[in-house]
Amino acid sequence: MTALNLASRGIVTPALSLGTDYERLASRFRPIFARIAEGALARERDRSLPYEQIEWLRAAGFGAVRVPVEQGGAGASLPQLIQLLIELAEADSNLPQALRGHFAFVEDRLNAEPGPARDVWFARFVAGELVGNAWTEVGSVAIGDVITRVSRDGGRWVVNGEKYYSTGSIFADWIDVFARREDTGEDVIAAVRARQPGVTHRDDWDGFGQRTTGSGTTTFAAAEVEEIDIIDFATRFKYQTAFYQLVLLAVLAGVGRAALRDISHEVRSRRRIFSHGNAPSFAQDPQVQQVVGQVSSLVFAAEATAVRAAQASQRAYEARFGGDAQAEHEANVDAELDSARGQSVIADLVLRATTLLFNALGASGTSEQKRLDRHWRNARTAASHNPIVFKERIVGDREINGTEPPYVWAIGAGPAAQQKAA
Structure with a gap:
């Protein structure tokens, strides 16, 4: 049921982010994306974290593009957000991943019950405040357990624990911490x-790709948290795992666009040819042109799939306030499955594209100065999050048996590891 239909029945719905003029929105940020791209190779070589580049985006209001227009944001739809993140990822694939936790927290607040608490967060986003991520615990923690605790310390609430893969937190004003209440166990x-x-x-992130996402360790030692900012996890937005995956799909598609940009530049700029080639220049060689055409086609399909996969999550967001519980449930199922389907094919498309580019360049393409291998390394790293084999099995189980996909999952030590430790 649409917001208009609900309004006709006297039911008030919150302002929603249903989309805006994409070209006008993107034009605000493209000059910043171009500046970010200029230093991406140097940051890769030096492992220099993009503090300054994050600040450019913050100052331009990038973190508020999903906030409703009525609340001071841009009102972008989810597919439009994913398209923007693809453009940013072409400039530097580390940045959209560094902002992944922020946009997930924004999405959660978009799905929260309207009221003063939600309005405060919208105002923070519009003011440029960013949110990082700290969910995953490493080591001997049992699967399904949460060691990080929220507890009373006199008249205040505090958080204690340690998280890894805390992507973007090093750049952020706030951190979205998954924890357990000491008093209730919730x-x-x-x-x-x-x-x-x-x-x-x-x-201390040591992956061979996505090196400057700030995805290291965050430690909380009696870190204060306001009681109003302790949010029941049961109220978390239902399509969250789909959303997190969509951002990674944008990262992958953007990596593909960057690879296409660089192979085209390298071919245009190359002056040496092979005696057994087909033209007086690489740029005119039909076989080289074919390779670039293959890469272009793979990237086109990856980008189109990522944007298409985001449509189901947008429907889930709109259904949240649609007054039809069954429609909302079905939309959440579709969001999870479409993000998994997209993950399966986009990873393959972009990994092929970032390998094929070397077929058009020869040995000089492997130069450490050019670091064209970073595109494959970044794609392989982003594609390794949330193992594809499990997602493909989930989709297959749904197609064959109608099994509902899981919406929340965890990682930790299994029974065998726990028995060994004991």
């Missing part, structure tokens, strides 16, 4: 201020 989200004495960030 799982919660604690929105913790990132810049306080009880929070320590370490850039």
Whole structure:
């Protein structure tokens, strides 16, 4: 049921982000994306974290593009957000992943019950405040368990624990921390201020790709959190795992666009040819042109799939306030499945594209100065999140048996590891 239909029945619905003029929206940020792209190779070589580049985006209001227009944001739809993240990922694929936790928290607030608490967060987003991510615990923690705790300390609430893969938190004003309440045992989200004495960030991510996402360790030692910012995890937006995956699909599609940009430039610029080639220049060689055409086609399909996969999540968002529980449920199922389907094919498309580019360049394409291998490394790293084999099995189980997909899952030590440790 649409918001218009509900309004005709006297039911008030919150302002929704249903989309805007994409070209006008993107034109605000494309000059910034171009500046970001200029230094991407140097940051890769030096492993220099993009603090300055994040600040450019913050100042331009990038973090508020999904906030409704009525609340000061741009009112972008989810497919439009994904398209924007693809453009940003072409400039530097580390940045949309660094902002993944922020946009997930924004999405959660978009789905929250309207009221003063939600309005406060919208105002923070519009003011440029960013949110990082701290969910995953490593080591001997049992699967399904949460060691990070939220507890009373006199008259205040504090968070204690350690998280890894805390992507973007090193750049953020707030951190979205998955924790457990000491008093009730309930799982919660604690929105913790990132810049306080009880929070320590370490850039110790050691993956061979996506090196400057700030995806290292965050430690919380009696870090304060306001009671109003302790949010029951049961109220978390239902299509969250689909959303997190969509951002990675945008990262992958953007990597593909960057690879296409670089192979085209390298071919145009190359002056040496092979005696057994087909033209007096690489740029005119039909076989080289064919390789670039293959890469272009693979990237086109990846980008189109990513944007298409986001449509189901947009429907789930709109259904949240549509007054039809069954329609909302079905939309959440579709969101999860479409993100998984997209993951399966986009990873393959972009990994092929980032390998094929070397077929058009020869040995000089492997130069460390050019670091064209970063495109494959970045794609392989982004594609390794949330193992594809499990997602493909989930989709297959749905097609064959009608099994509903899981919406929340965890990682941790299995029974065998726990028995060994004991």
